[in-house]
Amino acid sequence: MVRLWFKKRPFSKVKDSKQRVPRGLWVKCENCKEMVYKEEVERNLKVCPKCNYHFRISAKERIELLVDKGSFKERDASISPKDPLKFKDSKRYMDRLKEAQRKTGMKDAVICGTASIGGYPVELVVFEFGFLGGSMGSVVGEKVTRAVERACESGTPLIIVSSSGGARMQESILSLVQMGKTCAALARLSEAKVPYISVLTDPTTGGVSASFALLGDVVISEPKALIGFAGPRVIEQTIRQQLPQGFQRAEFLMEHGFVDMVVDRKVLRETLRRLLSLFENGRRAWAL
Amino acid sequence: MSAYLSFEKHIRELENKISELKTIGQGSQVDLEEDVRKLQKKLKRLLRDTYANLSPWQRVQVARHPMRPYTLDYIREMTTDFVELRGDRRFADDKAIIAGMARFEGMTVAIIGHQKGRTTKENIERNFGMPHPEGYRKALRIMKLAEKFGFPVLTFVDTPGAFPGIGAEERGQAEAIGHNLYEMSILKVPIVVSITGEGGSGGALGISIGDRLLMQENAVYAVISPEGCASILWRDTEKAPVAAEAMRLTAQHLFELGVIDEIVKEPLGGAHRDPKRAASILRRAIRRHLSELMKKDPDQLIEERHKKWRAMGVFGE
Ligand SMILES: [Zn+2]
Numbered sequence: 001m002v003r004l005w006f007k008k009r010p011f012s013k014v015k016d017s018k019q020r021v022p023r024g025l026w027v028k029c030e031n032c033k034e035m036v037y038k039e040e041v042e043r044n045l046k047v048c049p050k051c052n053y054h055f056r057i058s059a060k061e062r063i064e065l066l067v068d069k070g071s072f073k074e075r076d077a078s079i080s081p082k083d084p085l086k087f088k089d090s091k092r093y094m095d096r097l098k099e100a101q102r103k104t105g106m107k108d109a110v111i112c113g114t115a116s117i118g119g120y121p122v123e124l125v126v127f128e129f130g131f132l133g134g135s136m137g138s139v140v141g142e143k144v145t146r147a148v149e150r151a152c153e154s155g156t157p158l159i160i161v162s163s164s165g166g167a168r169m170q171e172s173i174l175s176l177v178q179m180g181k182t183c184a185a186l187a188r189l190s191e192a193k194v195p196y197i198s199v200l201t202d203p204t205t206g207g208v209s210a211s212f213a214l215l216g217d218v219v220i221s222e223p224k225a226l227i228g229f230a231g232p233r234v235i236e237q238t239i240r241q242q243l244p245q246g247f248q249r250a251e252f253l254m255e256h257g258f259v260d261m262v263v264d265r266k267v268l269r270e271t272l273r274r275l276l277s278l279f280e281n282g283r284r285a286w287a288l
Numbered sequence: 289m290s291a292y293l294s295f296e297k298h299i300r301e302l303e304n305k306i307s308e309l310k311t312i313g314q315g316s317q318v319d320l321e322e323d324v325r326k327l328q329k330k331l332k333r334l335l336r337d338t339y340a341n342l343s344p345w346q347r348v349q350v351a352r353h354p355m356r357p358y359t360l361d362y363i364r365e366m367t368t369d370f371v372e373l374r375g376d377r378r379f380a381d382d383k384a385i386i387a388g389m390a391r392f393e394g395m396t397v398a399i400i401g402h403q404k405g406r407t408t409k410e411n412i413e414r415n416f417g418m419p420h421p422e423g424y425r426k427a428l429r430i431m432k433l434a435e436k437f438g439f440p441v442l443t444f445v446d447t448p449g450a451f452p453g454i455g456a457e458e459r460g461q462a463e464a465i466g467h468n469l470y471e472m473s474i475l476k477v478p479i480v481v482s483i484t485g486e487g488g489s490g491g492a493l494g495i496s497i498g499d500r501l502l503m504q505e506n507a508v509y510a511v512i513s514p515e516g517c518a519s520i521l522w523r524d525t526e527k528a529p530v531a532a533e534a535m536r537l538t539a540q541h542l543f544e545l546g547v548i549d550e551i552v553k554e555p556l557g558g559a560h561r562d563p564k565r566a567a568s569i570l571r572r573a574i575r576r577h578l579s580e581l582m583k584k585d586p587d588q589l590i591e592e593r594h595k596k597w598r599a600m601g602v603f604g605e
Contacts, residue, residue: 085534167489168511169511172510173509179466181601187473206490209462211465229490235453239453247457
């Protein structure tokens, strides 16, 4: 099913993100620098067949990849960003927003909704890195919070697939406080004993990693995803030292005890299904 | 006053002149008292005018003033019987965050705050007030202790940010901060947060979830430092003053954006000119908020705290 979808629409609408597989018969892998046959990469769910590098994929592709066909119902699609700070650097924030909206066809950096995975219902939040680096401002914070609240109310397990550079600078303090807002919602979800599975994809850093992303009951990561609080460049500049090989990658976080498992894209859906079935089964046994 | 800020040139000149006149007056028969009084009046006016019209970048300078009172100064001025508690019981004691118990207005309280140093030696020990994960975990440990025994929690926020280093990442800086946000949102005792200097990003937020957020008038609070913002968005750290302006990081802005509950006055010319008075003004504000919060039962407290944070953000629908 997933394969079919990729054949029909082999490219996301996001054109100018550097991490995308470019057009042409052959593409160069970002990681191993090998030339690989494009169609083979597509067939392989945008994973390099030579080195297993996981290319970034769009939120829409991610949803297709994870959920039962036709099961996704988007929620809160009408929530849109404002510019309360009237922020302007070399461009106006409003112009950056419009450009990102045109590029992605989304109002802001997350898609939320309900779906099922292997027949198990879920509340799903998926980040779009192509929208201002998946950054979290007021809209992302509100949509994540609403998804958590829906999960809390209905008892449906929550899955958040993160891909974000962190809090959005153009909303400054209002972005920062979204970290508190989302975590406060998660605390209630936890008290309601509703499972939360966090899926980390490349990259998950800053205010997203330092709020809900590492607080899952189960934390899963895609291979080699960059995960951390401070960006590698900032750390290098601060300590004036080269960073060790594999630093802040998924495997490094698993080694240090912050990620439960590193899961290949092609078995991610099955892994989620299995976890959902275990949680569901456990809950039923408890109720008996 | 040793360190003058770049925009305080005239203030420095005037203060130098006053102390000169005082010295001359002491050693001679000429009565200079009248001149000194005049100059002091002028100085007061100058301070008032200067500090009433600070640009956001100038506020950043005041918030970072090396003589600005830090957490230990506030503890000394506001409380008695302070007992420092150390260590996260997991890995280490982080000296960039102070934690402990003390008596405040007759009540036992837990106190948590960032701590910068004044000398190079102190700053190395305190890591310039930039915590590692252990600092956040120690803070949480003390908050849980406060919850267990029913003491309110006071936090003092003044940090450039959480430390970006290898060890900090290995030991889960992000998880440590996220975990604090989560736990503070449901802590069953009152939490009063005072932003007293630099509110630097997640490193500040990690001890800033509370029932009331107070902010001193020259403190700043933003998603990233002005230098960091300038280097990313302008690709030029020299643009920090412009970034400071764009980020709306002053107490006045945060009040207008609905993030803080009260702007706490500082003595004329900034808290560093009169730390005792700064502490006394802040103490009264904390006491007022705390006495309101102490009347609420834990369920109501948490419900209201939840509502407060739930409402943050600006979007259209
Ligand atoms: Zn490769």
